[in-house]
Amino acid sequence: MKAVVTVIGKDRTGxxxxxxxxxxxxxxxxxxxxxxxxxxLFTMIMLVxxxxxxxxxxxxxxxxxxxxxxxxxxxxIQLEAVFxxxxxx
Amino acid sequence: MGYMKNVLETVRMIEEQKLDIRxxxxxxxxxxxxxxxxxxxxxxxxxxxxxxxxxLVPVADRVAAEYGINIVNKRIxxxxxxxxxxxxxxxxxxxxxxxLDKAAKxxxxxxxxxxxxxxxxxxxxGDLRLINSIPEALAETSYVCSSVNVGSSKxxxxxxxxxxxxxxxxxxxxxxRDEDSIGCAKLVVFCNAVEDNPFMAGAFHGVSQPETxxxxxxxxxxxxxxxVERYPDANFSQLAExxxxxxFKITRSGQLVGxxxxxxxxxxxxxxxxxxxxxxxxxxxxxxxxxxxxxxHTGGAASTxxxxxxxxxVKKGGIMASSSVGGLSGAFIxxxxxxxxxxxxxxxALTLDKLEAMTCVCSVGLDMIAIPGHTPASTISGxxxxxxxxxxxxxxxxxxxxxxxxxKDLGDSASFGGLLGEAPVMKVNPSDCSAFISRGGQIPAPxxxxxx
Numbered sequence: 001m002k003a004v005v006t007v008i009g010k011d012r013t014g015x016x017x018x019x020x021x022x023x024x025x026x027x028x029x030x031x032x033x034x035x036x037x038x039x040x041l042f043t044m045i046m047l048v049x050x051x052x053x054x055x056x057x058x059x060x061x062x063x064x065x066x067x068x069x070x071x072x073x074x075x076x077i078q079l080e081a082v083f084x085x086x087x088x089x
Numbered sequence: 090m091g092y093m094k095n096v097l098e099t100v101r102m103i104e105e106q107k108l109d110i111r112x113x114x115x116x117x118x119x120x121x122x123x124x125x126x127x128x129x130x131x132x133x134x135x136x137x138x139x140x141x142x143x144x145l146v147p148v149a150d151r152v153a154a155e156y157g158i159n160i161v162n163k164r165i166x167x168x169x170x171x172x173x174x175x176x177x178x179x180x181x182x183x184x185x186x187x188x189l190d191k192a193a194k195x196x197x198x199x200x201x202x203x204x205x206x207x208x209x210x211x212x213x214x215g216d217l218r219l220i221n222s223i224p225e226a227l228a229e230t231s232y233v234c235s236s237v238n239v240g241s242s243k244x245x246x247x248x249x250x251x252x253x254x255x256x257x258x259x260x261x262x263x264x265x266r267d268e269d270s271i272g273c274a275k276l277v278v279f280c281n282a283v284e285d286n287p288f289m290a291g292a293f294h295g296v297s298q299p300e301t302x303x304x305x306x307x308x309x310x311x312x313x314x315x316x317v318e319r320y321p322d323a324n325f326s327q328l329a330e331x332x333x334x335x336x337f338k339i340t341r342s343g344q345l346v347g348x349x350x351x352x353x354x355x356x357x358x359x360x361x362x363x364x365x366x367x368x369x370x371x372x373x374x375x376x377x378x379x380x381x382x383x384x385x386h387t388g389g390a391a392s393t394x395x396x397x398x399x400x401x402x403v404k405k406g407g408i409m410a411s412s413s414v415g416g417l418s419g420a421f422i423x424x425x426x427x428x429x430x431x432x433x434x435x436x437x438a439l440t441l442d443k444l445e446a447m448t449c450v451c452s453v454g455l456d457m458i459a460i461p462g463h464t465p466a467s468t469i470s471g472x473x474x475x476x477x478x479x480x481x482x483x484x485x486x487x488x489x490x491x492x493x494x495x496x497k498d499l500g501d502s503a504s505f506g507g508l509l510g511e512a513p514v515m516k517v518n519p520s521d522c523s524a525f526i527s528r529g530g531q532i533p534a535p536x537x538x539x540x541x
Contacts, residue, residue, distance in 0.1 A: 006100050034093055045096050058154050076100060078157030085345040086338045087095040 002031065002080040003050045003057075005064065009073030011042040018071060019046070022063050027054045042073070047080065099338075103158060106311035107373045108339065110153070110346050111366045112162040112199075114287035115145050116294035116302040116359065119168040119203075127177035131188040134173065138165060138192035138201075141301055146197040148353045156349075158342055161308070161368075161508070165193060166292035167203035175215025182219050186226035186233050193232035200275075202292035204235040207282065209244040210531070220250070223257050227272035228264035234275045234290035238282035240477040242484045246280065246532040251477065254278045255470030255526065259493060262462065266495035269503040273492040274425075274457060278473050280480030280487045285360045285415045291453075291488060302359035304416060305347030309339040310365050310427075311372045313403070317381045328382065329402040336363070336406030344411045362416030363407035364452055365399075367427040369510035375399075375420050376429025376439075387429055388439030396420060397450035417486055419452030425492075425505060425512030426457050435502075435513045441472075442518075449479055454488035459503040459512040462495040467523035469493065474526070482535050 007019060016035070023030060028048045035044035050057060061077050068075030102108040122133035146163045153160040167189070174182045186204050193201035204226055206216040223235050237254060240246035258273055265272035277291040284295020287304035294302075316335040323331060343361050351358035367375045376387035379395040400419045408414050422444065424430045433439035441458065448454045454476050460469075473489045480487030494503040497514050504511040 004096055006096060008100070043097065045093050058151070061154060074104065076157055079155050082156040082158065082342060082345060083096055083099055085341040086099055 001049070001051045003048050003077050004080050004083060005046040005048055005075065005077045007042065007044040007068070007073055007075050009042055009071070011037050011040055012071065015042060015044065015071060015073065018067050019064065019075065022060070022067055023048055026060045026063070027052050028060065102312045106315045107308070107370065108312050108342065109159040109161050109308050110305060110343055111308040112164050112287050112306045113145070113149050113160055113347060113350050114164040114166050114292055114304045114306065115142055115354070115356065116166045116285070116298055116304060117141050118294060118298065118300050119173045120296070123173050123176035125176055125178070127174070127179045127184070130173065130177055131185060134185070135188050135192045138167065138189070139195050142192070142196040142198065144354055149350050152346055152349050152353065156346055158346060160346065162199040163197070164287065164289060164292065165196070165198050165201045166287070166294045167201065168294050168296065169205040169207055170203055171206040171213065171215040171219040172296070174219065175213060180218060182222040183225045183229060186222070186230050189233050190230035198232065200234050200289045201232050202234040202236065202289050203294060204233050205237065205293040207238045208247050208250045209238055209241040211247060212250070220253060220257060223276060224260035224264050224272065227261050227275050234292065236277040236279055236282065236291045236293060238279040239473065240280035240481050242281055242481050243534055243538050245534040246474065246477045246481055248474065248526070248532055249529050251470050251474050252526050252529060254473055255466035255468075258469050258491060259466045262493045262495050269497070269505060270462070270492050270494045271505050271509070274490065274505050274509050276490065278489045280477035281485060283416060283486055286417055287362050288364065288366065288417060290490065298359070299357055301356040303347065303351040303354060303356050304359040304362065305343050305350070306362040306364060306366060306416065307339050307343035308366045308368070308373070310367045310375045310378055312339055313365060313399070314372070314374070314378045314381050317378060325398060329398060332399060332402035333406035336403040337410045340407035340410035358413070360413045360415030361411040363404055363411070363414055363418040364416065365403055365420045367421060367423065368508055369426055369428050369431070371428055374427045374429035375422060376427050376433055380429060386436065386438035387433040388443045392443065393446050393450055396422070396447050400451040417452040421453065421456065422447055422451060423457035423490070424515070425459065425503070425510040426508060431510065431512060434515055441515050445475060448476065448487055449483065453486055454480070456488065456490045457492070457509065457512060458490070459492045459494050459497070459514045460517050461498045461514055462493050463498070464493045464517050465521070465523065467521070467526045468517060470526045471522035
């Protein structure tokens with residue numbers, strides 16, 4: 001099962017480090033990653049495998065949310081199915 | 090790059106444009122709870138709702154978290170209670186409403202609909218008892234919603250029911266006068282009521298529905314408004330295309346969430362209701378979409394045309410996105426629940442007469458409109474009759490949810506809280522129609538109802 005992590009906010013050092021640390025600790029494997037910085041706005045999208053999580057999906061979501069608040073960023077994790085449903089026929 | 094664009098578009102819809110699922114509504118058949126012993130009947134009702142509905146809220150919350158799309162309301166609809174309580178010899182069905190209220194509270198849903206009667210061609214004993222119990226039932230409960238279907242394109246309009254409902258609305262307003270007559274916000278009078286409506290206050294579980302079923306109602310006026318905003322110079326065919334594409338995406342998210350909740354509850358998925366449902370929050374208004382199209386204030390000239398285009402484009406976009414579309418499906422124009430409409434009504438741009446015209450081209454009807462508390466019952470019945478006639482002749486669902494706010498008049502405002510919002514008291518035409526309403530009897534079905 002795949003999920004998409006989106007991180008949006010002001011650029012700063014350590015964003016990828018902090019987010020991927022949480023993912024690694026929950027055994028969420030990063031499959032793909034793309035990021036850009038436009039006018040200081042950092043935008044990152046990660047595709048992660050959440051099939052073998054060592055914690056509950058909602059716990060991972062809450063942990064990412066906490067990291068996001070600490071870094072002043074919006075961090076979301078959503079199952080990939082929702083994006084496929086909305087953008088593919 | 091395309092993938093990234095799609096992901097960011099969805100995230101923007103959720104975070105900035107308030108995309109959410111308005112409701113997942115679990116329909117439960119209560120016909121098998123009928124019992125001549127009224128206490129036994131109520132116990133069966135309570136036990137059935139609390140056992141079949143116990144997982145609805147936790148499952149819906151879980152699915153909402155996983156997909157990252159909020160489900161604003163979790164609701165239950167039940168078989169019209171007049172059909173179930175009619176088996177008892179009770180003269181008054183308020184105790185049934187209290188049982189429904191207790192069950193709704195126990196399972197943690199936001200509303201429970203189905204304190205209802207279907208009377209387009211006349212009343213059963215149970216129908217009349219239920220209708221007479223509505224004012225007290227709504228005053229004594231918090232979660233229960235009530236609806237009465239008074240007409241249909243096939244059967245005509247039961248004008249005796251129309252006359253009674255004017256009184257019922259007045260009594261309900263009086264009994265809940267300490268809270269701006271909020272009881273009336275939980276009561277809808279329909280023509281052509283549908284059996285699979287997930288929205289309140291008009292949801293009930295029709296007799297042609299399965300034992301249990303899960304319906305879903307989407308939202309998303311903010312998403313449509315943002316899409317229209319991006320094309321300020323588009324002509325109408327281009328605008329219709331933009332709205333269709335947006336409605337497709339909104340609907341697909343609702344279809345996914347609805348079918349997932351149904352699967353996990355182990356109940357069949359029923360229908361997706363395509364209605365654009367506004368909330369009082371800024372950026373979640375149907376009125377603002379019309380204004381974005383180029384009308385200064387909702388209610389101004391061209392508002393009906395703009396709403397017709399919006400309603401049709403939403404349906405066309407949504408219908409391909411869902412396996413099963415039903416319910417009311419269109420754009421809602423509930424005044425107190427729509428920030429743009431509240432403003433337009435407050436400044437006098439939006440009137441009751443214009444709203445009536447707008448209901449000809451959208452779902453559902455005159456919805457969540459505060460009127461002076463001294464409005465006569467016969468005038469309320471007259472407004473119901475007009476709206477029912479529009480529904481009957483045009484083969485569409487129409488409804489009236491008026492709140493004659495006790496103690497308030499033009500210039501005042503009524504506040505209902507939460508999703509129900511607040512509304513300025515609107516002017517009602519003062520002409521007397523009591524002689525018309527007191528005729529009683531049945532308005533025959535229109536000629537085009539004979540289709541066999």
